[in-house]
Amino acid sequence: MVGIVLVSHSRKIVEGIYELASQMTGGKVPIGIAGGTQDGRLGTDATEIMEEIKKVDEGEGIVVLVDIGSAVMSAQMAIELLGEEYEGKVKIADAPLVEGAIAASVEASIGSDFDKVLLVAEEAKKLNKL
Amino acid sequence: MVITKNDVLKIVDKIVEVIKENKEYLTELDAAIGDADHGINLDRGFDAVKQKLATLPETTDIGTILKTIGMTLVSTVGGASGPLYGTAFMRAGQVVQGKNELSEEDIVKIFEAALDGIKQRGKAEAGDKTMIDSIEPAYKALKDSLENNIALPEALNRAANAAKEGMEYTKNISARKGRASYLGERSIGHLDPGATSAYLMIKSFSDVVNLS
Numbered sequence: 447m448v449g450i451v452l453v454s455h456s457r458k459i460v461e462g463i464y465e466l467a468s469q470m471t472g473g474k475v476p477i478g479i480a481g482g483t484q485d486g487r488l489g490t491d492a493t494e495i496m497e498e499i500k501k502v503d504e505g506e507g508i509v510v511l512v513d514i515g516s517a518v519m520s521a522q523m524a525i526e527l528l529g530e531e532y533e534g535k536v537k538i539a540d541a542p543l544v545e546g547a548i549a550a551s552v553e554a555s556i557g558s559d560f561d562k563v564l565l566v567a568e569e570a571k572k573l574n575k576l
Numbered sequence: 577m578v579i580t581k582n583d584v585l586k587i588v589d590k591i592v593e594v595i596k597e598n599k600e601y602l603t604e605l606d607a608a609i610g611d612a613d614h615g616i617n618l619d620r621g622f623d624a625v626k627q628k629l630a631t632l633p634e635t636t637d638i639g640t641i642l643k644t645i646g647m648t649l650v651s652t653v654g655g656a657s658g659p660l661y662g663t664a665f666m667r668a669g670q671v672v673q674g675k676n677e678l679s680e681e682d683i684v685k686i687f688e689a690a691l692d693g694i695k696q697r698g699k700a701e702a703g704d705k706t707m708i709d710s711i712e713p714a715y716k717a718l719k720d721s722l723e724n725n726i727a728l729p730e731a732l733n734r735a736a737n738a739a740k741e742g743m744e745y746t747k748n749i750s751a752r753k754g755r756a757s758y759l760g761e762r763s764i765g766h767l768d769p770g771a772t773s774a775y776l777m778i779k780s781f782s783d784v785v786n787l788s
Contacts, residue, residue, distance in 0.1 A: 448741070455654075482654075484754060489617065489654020493647070515755060519659035519697055 448563045449476045449502030450555040452494055452547050454513040456532050457482035463547045468550060476502035477547075490517045495524035500534055507560030508536045509567055511546045511553035535560075539567035548569040577728040583788065584638050588629065588645065588746040590780040592622040598776055605769040610757040613655055621661075629701040637676055640682035642669030642686075656754055657770060660694050660707065667693035680722050680731075687715040687735075698753060705751040705763065707770035713738035714778045732782035736775070743767060743775040 450467070452460045460481035467477055475499075478498030483489040499508050510521050518538065527534050539546050550567035558566070580768035595602075601655035602615030612775050629646045631643065636644075646666030650658050667689040672682050691711050700706045702713075746768035751757045757767070 483620075485620065485651065485652075487617070487620070487654050488611075489658070491651050491654065493651040493661060514658060516654070516656035519656060520650070522697070523663065528630045531636070 467551035490520035639673035664690035
């Protein structure tokens with residue numbers, strides 16, 4: 447199954463989205479969360495993101511969803527740190543974090559492949575609410 | 577003139593000290609146009625760097641020292657300056673891998689690698705009101721000075737002055753990157769915190785070399 451990693455400056459944000467996404471997918475999808483610093487401040491940590499990517503890797507690719515600012519740079523850095531072994535297997539979705547995470551998790555739970563999960567996550571930004 | 581491993585460690589100590597002294601100041605600058613954490617974040621990061629370096633074996637080369645600083649910043653800073661300075665130190669370490677002393681040419685290479693790394697990571701250029709506005713002029717001043725046979729201490733002094741001018745210039749421009757870009761033209765009139773911390777680091781480098 448495609449793995450999902452959620453990245454935010456706030457631990458509480460990723461914990462909350464994890465809860466939402468797990469509820470909708472019955473806990474079937476491997477979802478990793480990286481948020482806040484080790485000493486409890488707001489922030490992102492490239493090494494934590496890297497570890498979470500490894501943790502949810504089932505060999506079918508990993509889609510990373512991020513919030514703002516340093517989350518993007520830290521996620522890019524994490525992918526670089528993973529090196530050749532993960533080249534092309536991990537991608538950051540250009541998508542809103544909450545909506546993208548839900549869409550990607552549901553898509554992954556029905557067994558879709560990496561490209562499809564990434565596409566569905568990115569389409570979440572076009573979702574009209576009203 | 578060469579820079580020894582011991583000099584590198586002294587420069588890092590100086591940076592740790594100067595960042596700590598300016599922690600509140602950098603945070604105040606960031607409070608005006610960003611998220612008010614730049615000083616706190618960098619201070620946490622460089623505290624961790626100090627602790628981490630103390631655990632490295634004495635035989636560790638300069639490249640590994642710089643890469644270790646980079647990795648530590650990446651995992652402890654938290655804000656955008658983590659991946660940015662982290663990339664800068666890691667790229668700098670790569671170009672001097674295995675070396676126990678640095679030639680003038682190596683120092684130019686370190687600046688170049690750090691600058692390129694930051695530009696690539698942040699997708700920013702000079703004039704965007706970022707740390708690049710300090711580092712790029714410093715790099716150019718250093719390179720020009722050394723090419724004109726100016727001694728390293730004076731070349732670094734000129735680099736620090738160029739960084740200072742670059743930092744001051746960020747007051748006159750509006751932010752195109754980072755949290756401050758949400759403010760657009762309202763960011764004019766404020767120094768960029770990243771350009772300021774970058775200047776402080778370059779100044780620390782110059783001060784240590786000029787005093788030794």
